[in-house]
Amino acid sequence: MAPTCVPDAIAEANRAIREFMAARIGRPLWPEEQDEYEQLLTAWAAAVHRNAGG
Numbered sequence: 001m002a003p004t005c006v007p008d009a010i011a012e013a014n015r016a017i018r019e020f021m022a023a024r025i026g027r028p029l030w031p032e033e034q035d036e037y038e039q040l041l042t043a044w045a046a047a048v049h050r051n052a053g054g
Contacts, residue, residue: 007051013044 006014017040029037 007047009047010044010051013040013047016040017044 017037020037020040024033
C-alpha cells in the first residue's frame with residue numbers, strides 16, 4: 001500500500017505547480033513560463049529524489 005503522508009517539500013512543490021498551472025488554465029505557456037514550470041518540476045523531482053534515496 002502506498003504511503004498517505006507526503007513530506008512537506010514534496011507537498012509544497014506540488015502545490016506550487018498546481019497553483020502555477022491553475023493560473024494559466026486554458027492556454028499554452030509562454031516561453032518564460034515554460035522555463036519557470038520546468039524549474040518547478042525540477043524542484044519537485046529533487047524533493048522526491050531526496051525522500052526516496054535519503
